[in-house]
Amino acid sequence: METPGLKLSVAVLYTITVLISTMVSGTAGTESGLPMKPAIRFNRPTKKRLQYAKQLGAESVIVHPYKLPYLPDDELPLSTEEEWSFEELVHLRNKVEDAGLELGAIENIPMNLYEAVMLGREGRHDQLESIKRIVRNMGRAGIPVLGYHWMPSGVWRTSLTRPVRGGAEATAFRFEDVEDAPLSHDREYDEAELWDNYQYFLEEVLPVAEDAGVKLCLHPDDPPVENIAGIPRLFRNFENFERAMEIVPSENHGLEFCLGTWSEMYIDRSLVDVIRHFGQRDKIFYVHFRDVEGTTSDFQEVFLDQGNYDEYDVLSALHDARFDGMVIPDHVPTMVDEPKWRPTGRAYTIGYIKGMLKALDSAPEGRDS
DSSP states (O other), X not given: OOOHHHHHHHHHHHHHHHHHHHHHHSSOOOSOOSSOEXXXXXXXXXXXXXXXXXXXXXXXXXXXXXXXXXXOOSSOSSOSSSOOOHHHHHHHHHHXXXXXXXXXXXXXXXXXXXXXXXXXXXXXXXXXXXXXXXXXXXXHHTOXXXXXXXXXXXXXXXXXXXXXXXXXXXXXXXXXXXXXXXXXXXXXXXXXXXXXXXXXXXXXXXXXHHHHTOEEEEOOOSSOOSEETTEEOOOSSHHHHHHHHHHSOOTTEEEEEEHHHHHHSOOSSOHHHHHHHHHTTTOEEEEEEOEEEEETTEEEEEOTTSSSSOHHHHHHHHHHTTOOSEEEEOSOOBOTTOOTTOHHHHHHXXXXXXXXXXXXXXXXXXXXX
């Protein structure tokens, strides 16, 4: 039996798409002819969820194969304890393709499979060899993208139930709540250590990714503060991302461009300028389309039309930079009476993105470029 949340999610999509398209361009338009691909992420791509994604008009699926408080699931498609075999990766890709969708990426390696690599601890060489085998297996299985992060202490939030519009609940972060957090690991680490470990990781893994035909995508630190629980957070500003892209140059290395995390950052340039900079260098591989109110030390996630940046300007900048990858809802508020995987909030966001794409395609500059 379908859940009420699922029925509402699908029903709301068409209305949102047509409304936004009409408001921005004055025409309802047709299916977007732009190269950006609406996509959706699941921890657990069940048959029903894949059908839901297809009904929303998503073209691709990203799988996030481990559990987090704000991405809850009881069963996961890939092991979180052992490296992923070629066979299970082929099965996962075929499951998605059998539903008429593309498996566009696997997002994030479970922390326990490369924590020693990030921290330069005993066992890192064995973990590096395991990551290399995972990358080779992904290439052989026809899965083109692996998203990763460099956050040994993980993603932090100080609330999972902050009220937003209409009583929906969203995550939030306030730095003063974690300033006195205990050490998350055995000792305090410094930035130089983490940079050395990061460069070593890239030197070892990027040649394998190039041979395998797999792209590696770096996610920002979330939240992008300097340090939490004794662990520096490297990828918190524009300069450090430039360094990451240049330290071991490769066409197979780019950004998992999380708009929400960039919106959280204190940076001395506009988000549109950042998109132009990395987009013109072909370093944006796929996009998390979400936003927040507030910045680094105190923010909350919100609906896409409520946040810090102008969402249509951002999508236009991606188009101008010739970005042709996946655009996915990321974290979304939990709406009334919906299941814990938030199908209604995701449908709202997919509909909003599709409406903007249709409007952008209908605009003279969208058709002529």
